[in-house]
Amino acid sequence: MQIFPNADLRSFIKHYLFIDIFNFDQNHIRIFADGNTGIVFCLGDGMLLQNGEKLPRVFAYGQINEYQNLEVYGNVSLVITVFRPYGMNGILGIPGTVINNIIVDCEVISGSNVRELYEQLCELQEKNKIVEKLDTYFTVLMEKNDKPLQPMIAAATNWIFSKKGIFTAKELINYTGCQQRTIERNFKSNVGLSPKKLAGIIRLHYFLGEIRNTEAANNFTTLVYDAGYYDQAHLIRDFQKFVGLTPSAYHLKHHKLAVNVVHLPVENIQSQVKSTK
Numbered sequence: 375m376q377i378f379p380n381a382d383l384r385s386f387i388k389h390y391l392f393i394d395i396f397n398f399d400q401n402h403i404r405i406f407a408d409g410n411t412g413i414v415f416c417l418g419d420g421m422l423l424q425n426g427e428k429l430p431r432v433f434a435y436g437q438i439n440e441y442q443n444l445e446v447y448g449n450v451s452l453v454i455t456v457f458r459p460y461g462m463n464g465i466l467g468i469p470g471t472v473i474n475n476i477i478v479d480c481e482v483i484s485g486s487n488v489r490e491l492y493e494q495l496c497e498l499q500e501k502n503k504i505v506e507k508l509d510t511y512f513t514v515l516m517e518k519n520d521k522p523l524q525p526m527i528a529a530a531t532n533w534i535f536s537k538k539g540i541f542t543a544k545e546l547i548n549y550t551g552c553q554q555r556t557i558e559r560n561f562k563s564n565v566g567l568s569p570k571k572l573a574g575i576i577r578l579h580y581f582l583g584e585i586r587n588t589e590a591a592n593n594f595t596t597l598v599y600d601a602g603y604y605d606q607a608h609l610i611r612d613f614q615k616f617v618g619l620t621p622s623a624y625h626l627k628h629h630k631l632a633v634n635v636v637h638l639p640v641e642n643i644q645s646q647v648k649s650t651k
Contacts, residue, residue, distance in 0.1 A: 375501065377505050379508070380509045383465075383512055383513065385458070385461075385528065386516065387458070387512065388410060390454065390508060391632060392453055393452040393631045393632060394450075395420070395449070395450045395637075396449045396450075401446050401637060402443050402638040403443070403631060403635055404441055404442070404444075405441065406438060406441040406442075406636075407438040407439065407441075407616050407634065408579055409437075409459050409567070409575040410456050410457055410458060411435060411436050411473075411566070412434070412454050413432065413434045414433050414455075415432050415455075415495055416431050416433075416450055416451075416452060417453060417495060417496055418450045419449055420450035421447050421448060421450070422444050422447075424442070424443075424477060426445075429444070430481075431492055432479070432480040432481070432489075432492050433477050433478060433479055434462070434473060434478050434483055435473065435478075436462075436472065436476065436566055437459075437475070437565070437567050438474075439474065439475055439571075440475065440615075441617060442477075455508060455512070458528075459531050459565045459567070460523060460528060460531055460564045463563075463564045464564075465512055465516045465519060466484060466519065467519045467520070467521040468483055469566075470561075470562055470564050474566050488511075491507065495507060523564065526552060527561065527565065529550070530550050531565065531572070535576055538577060538601070539572075539580065540573070541573065543569075543570075546569055557569060574612060574616075575616065577601055577602050577612075578601075578613065578617075579633065579634075581601035581609065581621075582633055584601060585597060585625055588625070594609075619636075624636070
């Protein structure tokens, strides 16, 4: 379930995502890139682990270049603040590349008051009340941030989304009025990715949106070209890099907790990983 933040935060926060993972004694979830970053509040009596180590109750993640597998124990309710590609930098002032491909305790980047916020969220039952608390928390952080976001970054990022990730470097230069080196430097600082890498992720998710209502995997051919891929081999190569599954294997998965969060039963995870190699 997705709930939008208040109007003042929507330039930086895409939505709040609620995911309940119940009655899974021991399972894995796979998270892959969607071009956004986030802060995760792990509510409930269960826990998440990565590589056998328990994750903090509140953690932040940056841009993901490689898919991540997390272990789930017990019952967990995840409340995820999904930032726009430049949103974490705009609210917290964190350089884009600092937490790429890693998970960090949120206290490290936003202070110990996040612990109090977590305890308050645990006491709330209604999702709208949780959203109100989160809106208040992030509004305060945004107002304290003394590193305002460059308008070019927001405009260029939104333009790349509008182009579905299909554009040339010259077109981006003409749109922004900036030199390529300036664009690259500012994207890495504010977003954590180059425009080209962000475009590849956007193109992949455009394809995922197109196949959502497609019943048979063999009907993908036309959609492959519509999404800007040269051919099916190009799609499969990118898909395996970002998702770790073939397009058909992903499409057949019934346990999608979100577009970029897939439930992988323990007994199947190794075979699914091997099948993509």
